[in-house]
Amino acid sequence: MRRIILSFMCLILMSACVMKHRNSQQNVNDSTKNVQDTIGEGKSLNDIRFEGWDRHDWMDNNYIRTLRAYLDEYNSGKVDDPGLEPYKDMIKGKFVIYDINPYLLGGAFIRITFLDAPDRVFDCWVYSNVDEENEVVESYELRSIMIEEDENTEMSKEEILHIVKMDPDIKLW
Numbered sequence: 001m002r003r004i005i006l007s008f009m010c011l012i013l014m015s016a017c018v019m020k021h022r023n024s025q026q027n028v029n030d031s032t033k034n035v036q037d038t039i040g041e042g043k044s045l046n047d048i049r050f051e052g053w054d055r056h057d058w059m060d061n062n063y064i065r066t067l068r069a070y071l072d073e074y075n076s077g078k079v080d081d082p083g084l085e086p087y088k089d090m091i092k093g094k095f096v097i098y099d100i101n102p103y104l105l106g107g108a109f110i111r112i113t114f115l116d117a118p119d120r121v122f123d124c125w126v127y128s129n130v131d132e133e134n135e136v137v138e139s140y141e142l143r144s145i146m147i148e149e150d151e152n153t154e155m156s157k158e159e160i161l162h163i164v165k166m167d168p169d170i171k172l173w
Contacts, residue, residue, distance in 0.1 A: 045130045046102040049137055058100050059169040063108040063126040066140040068173045071095075087147055090117035094172040096160055098153065103127075107140075111148070115172065118157045121148040 043051075050057075073079040075092050084091060095112040098121055103109040107127035113120060125143045130136070164170050 043135070045106055045132070048130050048132075048135045049107070049128055050102055056169055059097060060171065061108075062137070062140050063100070063110060063128065064097065064173055066126050066142055067110060067112070067124050067145070068095075070142040070145070081145070083146055087117075087120075087122075090114055090120065091122070092116065095122075096164065096170060096172055107143070112173075113153050113155070113160070115157050115160060118155050118160050119152050121151045121153060122146065123148050 053061075070079065071091060074081050074084060075088075091114055093114055093116045095114045097110065098113050099111040101109050103125055105125070105127075107125060110124040110126060112122050112124060114122070122145055124145045127141050127143045128137045129139045129141075131138050164172055
């Protein structure tokens, strides 16, 4: 029980960090104006992508849907990804968001853990193309997914399911 409460608190703290990161994004954007994924002196593309996002938006969005679609295509054999072959049995099922943030190179950096491998973390980068003139996101694409070799969540499948049950914003994908 103590481990479940600790895990639940960790997820709440991660969500709070996402919100804190969102609030401090302006400072990051000011210091990264020379990064390729910006629009001259105006808004950065990530400003356009994530403007006005709240906690719910971070936990349910097209970046995550794009990741889920890629994994479904990989698992059905429609996509070949040699980097995922060693983990094929781990990634067949549903996953939960471990962390999600704007990525410096554009789009979202998403960290996930699968119910069938609850102690492992996968790092994913989903990029989105932005119509700069209309300031809207046009399309999404998965650019990378790999296992984080040095990180272990120390959570069980049961603990993750309990956390999902307790927080309506956290869901299984």
